[in-house]
Amino acid sequence: MGVALTQAALDLGHEVVVISGPVSVTYPAGAKVVPVITTDEMLSAAMEHFESCDGAIGAAAPCDYMPRKIHTQKISKTGQPLTIELVETADVVATLGQNKKEGQWVVGFALETEDQRFRAIVKLEKKLCDLMVSNGPTAIDSDDNEVELLDPSGHVIEAISGSKSHVAKRILAQLQQRLVKRN
Amino acid sequence: MGVALTQAALDLGHEVVVISGPVSVTYPAGAKVVPVITTDEMLSAAMEHFESCDGAIGAAAPCDYMPRKIHTQKISKTGQPLTIELVETADVVATLGQNKKEGQWVVGFALETEDQRFRAIVKLEKKLCDLMVSNGPTAIDSDDNEVELLDPSGHVIEAISGSKSHVAKRILAQLQQRLVKRN
Numbered sequence: 001m002g003v004a005l006t007q008a009a010l011d012l013g014h015e016v017v018v019i020s021g022p023v024s025v026t027y028p029a030g031a032k033v034v035p036v037i038t039t040d041e042m043l044s045a046a047m048e049h050f051e052s053c054d055g056a057i058g059a060a061a062p063c064d065y066m067p068r069k070i071h072t073q074k075i076s077k078t079g080q081p082l083t084i085e086l087v088e089t090a091d092v093v094a095t096l097g098q099n100k101k102e103g104q105w106v107v108g109f110a111l112e113t114e115d116q117r118f119r120a121i122v123k124l125e126k127k128l129c130d131l132m133v134s135n136g137p138t139a140i141d142s143d144d145n146e147v148e149l150l151d152p153s154g155h156v157i158e159a160i161s162g163s164k165s166h167v168a169k170r171i172l173a174q175l176q177q178r179l180v181k182r183n
Numbered sequence: 184m185g186v187a188l189t190q191a192a193l194d195l196g197h198e199v200v201v202i203s204g205p206v207s208v209t210y211p212a213g214a215k216v217v218p219v220i221t222t223d224e225m226l227s228a229a230m231e232h233f234e235s236c237d238g239a240i241g242a243a244a245p246c247d248y249m250p251r252k253i254h255t256q257k258i259s260k261t262g263q264p265l266t267i268e269l270v271e272t273a274d275v276v277a278t279l280g281q282n283k284k285e286g287q288w289v290v291g292f293a294l295e296t297e298d299q300r301f302r303a304i305v306k307l308e309k310k311l312c313d314l315m316v317s318n319g320p321t322a323i324d325s326d327d328n329e330v331e332l333l334d335p336s337g338h339v340i341e342a343i344s345g346s347k348s349h350v351a352k353r354i355l356a357q358l359q360q361r362l363v364k365r366n
Contacts, residue, residue: 064260074296074320077247082269088260113256137257 001059001109001145004168006031012172017053019045021060039063039089046092047099055105055179058093065089097128105130105179107171113137121154130179133171149174184242184292184328187351189214195355200236202228204243222246222272229275230282238288238362241276248272280311288313288362290354296320304337313362316354332357
């Protein structure tokens with residue numbers, strides 16, 4: 001979706017900064033790509049670049065958790081079970097939502113396996129998003145997607161399915177009409 | 184190393200069956216490739232094919248642990264830490280070592296970050312290997328490797344460094360002389 005949204009935004013004449021984790025896709029040449037590894041790095045880069053952007057679309061799936069302790073040496077097998085303690089990472093989209101200035105907008109993505117629309121609306125409110133794209137696990141590693149675009153009142157503005165390129169174009173068209181043109 | 188060892192074995196005229204997890208490398212066309220995902224699947228496939236093979240080289244790095252419980256739905260963030268319980272997987276090379284018939288041989292790989300040679304010798308004995316290749320973390324995602332080849336008495340037969348292709352050729356040459364020719 002990141003590639004498709006980048007292309008759709010470029011096609012509408014926007015300048016695009018992509019903050020991307022280590023993925024195997026290639027972004028359109030017209031975009032500035034900022035590579036990051038950890039969720040914390042993504043948050044720092046997003047906050048830095050958000051300053052000079054009209055808005056942000058959060059289509060990445062950064063890790064929700066990180067290990068409490070990082071071992072510097074290989075852990076040897078002992079014959080016993082092993083427990084990994086994880087702590088939550090910072091929420092990138094929620095932090096952008098909390099820090100948006102007058103006129104800036106934030107579009108989030110919610111990928112849920114159960115109660116998709118309900119959970120997407122909860123995330124939209126919690127993360128102070130202006131639009132939320134609700135999708136499911138079939139989106140992962142697929143050329144296609146099936147999404148619902150939700151507004152802050154929880155209404156489904158548009159249900160979109162098809163290629164990720166098509167879905168991205170429709171999301172950008174709605175975003176252009178509702179968020180970009182209002183400014 | 185799997186690709187390099189496959190090519191080196193083919194070059195010596197061996198028939199090669201590669202049991203491989205989901206990796207990004209392409210194996211030589213002359214080998215039969217059996218794709219697997221989990222360590223359990225690798226063990227099953229290895230045991231099945233070992234029956235009709237002269238020996239086995241364990242160059243894969245299968246997962247040492249697997250989750251005790253697999254969630255079928257996405258885990259929602261709660262604001263609290265999360266603990267993952269892992270249990271040890273079966274040891275593929277050790278199981279082959281325990282099941283080898285008269286004349287069959289097993290070559291293991293040990294990747295350690297500390298006390299490399301000592302730990303490699305412990306693994307050689309524990310897994311009933313005929314040779315053990317000891318290497319370190321610099322082998323990962325690199326075109327080069329630096330290894331020590333150990334025999335069952337714990338002696339370093341040969342220290343090899345250079346391209347993985349070169350390292351594989353030397354391992355196969357030693358294997359050919361010590362294990363294949365004895366049969």
